[in-house]
Amino acid sequence: MELLRFATAGSVDDGKSTLIGRLLYDTKQIFQDQLEAIERTSEQMGNEYTNLALLTDGLRAEREQGITIDVAHRYFATPKRKFIIADTPGHIQYTRNMVTGASTADLALVLVDARNGIVEQSRRHAFLASLLRIPHLVVCVNKMDLVDYDEAAFEAVKAEFREFAMKLDIADLTFIPVSALHGDNIVERSPNMSWYEGSSLLHHLEEVHIASDRNHVDARFPVQYVIRPQSDAHHDYRGYAGTIVGGVFKPGDEVMVLPSGFTSTVASVDTFEGPVDEAFSPMAVTIRLDDDIDVSRGDMICRPGNQPNAGQDLQAMVCWMSEASRLAPRTKLAIKHTTRTARAMATDLQYRLDINSLHRDESAEVLALNEIGRVTLRCTQPLFFDEYRRNRATGSFVLVDETTNATVAAGMIIGAGS
Amino acid sequence: MTTTYELTDLDQLEAESIHIFREVAAEFERPCLLFSGGKDSIVMLRLAEKAFSPARLPFPVMHVDTGHNFPEVLDFRDRRLAELGARLVVASVQQSIDEGRVTEETGPRASRNRLQTTTLLDAIGEHRFDALFGGARRDEEKARAKERVYSFRDEFGQWDPKNQRPELWNLYNGCIRQGEHIRVFPISNWTELDIWEYIRREGIEIPSIYFAHQRPVFERDGMWLADSEYVTRMEGEEVVNRTVRYRTVGDMSCTGAVDSNAATIEQVIEEVGATRITERGATRADDRVSEAAMEDRKREGYF
Numbered sequence: 268m269e270l271l272r273f274a275t276a277g278s279v280d281d282g283k284s285t286l287i288g289r290l291l292y293d294t295k296q297i298f299q300d301q302l303e304a305i306e307r308t309s310e311q312m313g314n315e316y317t318n319l320a321l322l323t324d325g326l327r328a329e330r331e332q333g334i335t336i337d338v339a340h341r342y343f344a345t346p347k348r349k350f351i352i353a354d355t356p357g358h359i360q361y362t363r364n365m366v367t368g369a370s371t372a373d374l375a376l377v378l379v380d381a382r383n384g385i386v387e388q389s390r391r392h393a394f395l396a397s398l399l400r401i402p403h404l405v406v407c408v409n410k411m412d413l414v415d416y417d418e419a420a421f422e423a424v425k426a427e428f429r430e431f432a433m434k435l436d437i438a439d440l441t442f443i444p445v446s447a448l449h450g451d452n453i454v455e456r457s458p459n460m461s462w463y464e465g466s467s468l469l470h471h472l473e474e475v476h477i478a479s480d481r482n483h484v485d486a487r488f489p490v491q492y493v494i495r496p497q498s499d500a501h502h503d504y505r506g507y508a509g510t511i512v513g514g515v516f517k518p519g520d521e522v523m524v525l526p527s528g529f530t531s532t533v534a535s536v537d538t539f540e541g542p543v544d545e546a547f548s549p550m551a552v553t554i555r556l557d558d559d560i561d562v563s564r565g566d567m568i569c570r571p572g573n574q575p576n577a578g579q580d581l582q583a584m585v586c587w588m589s590e591a592s593r594l595a596p597r598t599k600l601a602i603k604h605t606t607r608t609a610r611a612m613a614t615d616l617q618y619r620l621d622i623n624s625l626h627r628d629e630s631a632e633v634l635a636l637n638e639i640g641r642v643t644l645r646c647t648q649p650l651f652f653d654e655y656r657r658n659r660a661t662g663s664f665v666l667v668d669e670t671t672n673a674t675v676a677a678g679m680i681i682g683a684g685s
Numbered sequence: 686m687t688t689t690y691e692l693t694d695l696d697q698l699e700a701e702s703i704h705i706f707r708e709v710a711a712e713f714e715r716p717c718l719l720f721s722g723g724k725d726s727i728v729m730l731r732l733a734e735k736a737f738s739p740a741r742l743p744f745p746v747m748h749v750d751t752g753h754n755f756p757e758v759l760d761f762r763d764r765r766l767a768e769l770g771a772r773l774v775v776a777s778v779q780q781s782i783d784e785g786r787v788t789e790e791t792g793p794r795a796s797r798n799r800l801q802t803t804t805l806l807d808a809i810g811e812h813r814f815d816a817l818f819g820g821a822r823r824d825e826e827k828a829r830a831k832e833r834v835y836s837f838r839d840e841f842g843q844w845d846p847k848n849q850r851p852e853l854w855n856l857y858n859g860c861i862r863q864g865e866h867i868r869v870f871p872i873s874n875w876t877e878l879d880i881w882e883y884i885r886r887e888g889i890e891i892p893s894i895y896f897a898h899q900r901p902v903f904e905r906d907g908m909w910l911a912d913s914e915y916v917t918r919m920e921g922e923e924v925v926n927r928t929v930r931y932r933t934v935g936d937m938s939c940t941g942a943v944d945s946n947a948a949t950i951e952q953v954i955e956e957v958g959a960t961r962i963t964e965r966g967a968t969r970a971d972d973r974v975s976e977a978a979m980e981d982r983k984r985e986g987y988f
């Protein structure tokens with residue numbers, strides 16, 4: 268069975284919690300005790316009906332405020348696929364949560380209220396989905412029941428969204444008219460909208476093609492951990508453990524190790540079950556080489572004819588996620604990229620992006636919480652990277668404040684150079 | 686010939702977990718794996734074994750022993766760890782009681798469950814562990830649904846749900862100061878059914894109490910508690926013999942059994958697929974107290 272990870276976003280009250288509750292409920296993932304708990308809470312809160320949205324409202328503080336404030340993960344399965352939902356709050360100050368939840372998503376699901384059409388938040392969510400290069404974007408036009416299931420209302424939202432999305436880099440865009448509250452077009456095609464010829468939401472989630480979204484071209488293996496058993500049975504064993512993040516590795520492949528530049532041949536690709544004929548992303552394996560060269564954590568194994576960029580200077584889109592501090596030129600931070608950790612300094616902030624208008628403000632001097640900008644970084648050591656658009660694993664990094672140890676930024680690499 | 690490079694759902698989950706184990710082993714000085722004897726921690730052991738094979742686990746295994754164990758589980762623990770050649774650290778709640786660090790609860794609802802937190806935090810301090818692998822899953826409970834894979838704990842072992850570090854891609858921030866630690870949850874994204882399917886696929890042995898067996902039990906709060914020396918029965922609580930099995934394994938005084946005839950792993954999977962009650966709701970008295978029970982305990986430094 269395949270696994271699909273998707274992130275959900277919508278502004279407050281667009282019906283995101285109801286939609287997720289509906290998906291879980293209609294696919295029979297809700298257990299009796301959970302249902303009873305939310306029935307009790309609904310009653311206490313004076314709701315007239317069992318509020319499915321409560322299913323996904325996790326922490327106490329959130330229940331008190333009635334809003335979702337952190338990324339929550341939900342799981343459900345159908346006979347066709349398993350799903351992991353990163354449920355990200357749509358609240359304006361929580362861009363960082365959407366970025367967090369969406370970083371590993373195959374698909375983003377954005378909710379729009381059919382009555383309100385595209386609002387500032389919808390633009391923000393679409394933009395973030397494209398920035399994070401989530402391969403598939405689904406726009407659910409919700410509350411269709413409140414616009415009499417009117418096709419024209421749906422088409423109007425669709426046209427408005429498309430116009431904005433043209434400025435973004437979105438590979439696959441789908442629109443579905445739904446009513447989360449009543450279940451229209453969620454699991455089954457709705458008889459209330461016979462004019463709609465597409466799939467129900469669940470059907471779309473089950474069928475959308477994701478197998479080719481990974482990079483199986485550029486062989487990339489960041490060495491994570493060196494395995495050297497101190498035992499008689501495996502006296503001379505020296506294996507490089509890690510997760511393949513691109514391409515395919517096979518015994519006999521000629522490979523190059525960065526930063527040393529030494530070349531060798533893959534002797535075997537080991538797993539607990541034994542050696543395998545080939546391995547690809549995202550397998551976690553152990554590679555052994557024919558030659559006894561010096562390889563350690565943070566090194567990158569690739570093919571001599573297809574190497575990543577290697578350098579200390581990079582250009583990236585950076586999303587600042589700290590309330591307590593800002594990014595300004597000369598800010599020094601720790602950078603975590605693949606299995607490497609180095610120190611980095613922002614040498615230039617080229618512009619800050621207004622994520623509603625996509626306007627580039629070149630006069631900006633800092634990035635504050637939830638702001639996104641194009642930044643030049645200089646690192647203390649070379650990193651081995653690809654453009655984020657080509658490889659999400661070798662093209663991404665996080666920045667850590669060395670005094671507070673907080674993760675303060677996420678970065679998506681655009682290219683090399685200062 | 687066209688090859689498709691696809692992994693099954695279980696293979697993807699396994700790869701993600703192995704990645705996390707290796708990351709921690711590479712970046713922390715003194716990690717440790719928390720082992721309860723339950724199915725989740727048994728799967729954790731298997732994943733750790735896979736992550737470092739053919740070498741042994743590069744960290745010890747810790748059991749927080751309430752003294753109220755199922756004997757089947759202790760047997761299992763010792764056998765399995767001997768097989769792996771892993772080092773066992775036992776943190777004893779009884780010892781915490783004897784040393785006056787905690788006070789034993791009394792009465793029929795007494796449980797050592799809460800006391801475990803102190804024993805655990807003391808052991809972390811004593812051994813200077815900086816990362817503790819736990820087998821919690823996000824599908825178990827609402828507070829866990831929002832917890833990170835690397836869950837930061839301050840010097841009091843507390844979790845602050847409002848101040849979690851953003852966690853992106855497969856980049857984990859393990860930076861801590863002295864006295865702080867990280868709880869690491871490599872199987873965060875697994876569901877109960879995934880665990881069972883993996884146990885079946887891998888042919889992993891689990892303690893016999895997970896399968897249907899005859900046991901003297903009594904009913905309390907709508908679940909079957911084992912009649913044992915660790916629980917005082919209340920008036921009207923009659924012991925009966927029933928065919929039951931456990932869905933989770935914890936302290937004998939508060940882990941309930943469910944009626945079941947599932948004697949094989951296939952039957953268990955069938956039952957889990959059809960069941961309508963969450964595993965914690967069904968069988969853990971400790972979580973039923975309030976809807977926010979788990980969140981409160983986690984804040985204090987519970988598993």
Ligand SMILES: Nc1nc2c(ncn2[C@@H]2O[C@H](COP(=O)(O)OP(=O)(O)O)[C@@H](O)[C@H]2O)c(=O)[nH]1
Pocket residue numbers: 277278279280281282283284285286320409410411412413445446447448449
């Ligand atoms: N009429 C109607 N109301 C809806 C629909 N979906 C959600 N709602 C209502 O809109 C309000 C906000 O929904 P909720 O799911 O909490 O929104 P969230 O803030 O996006 O999670 C609630 O009162 C829901 O009952 C829908 O499809 N139709």
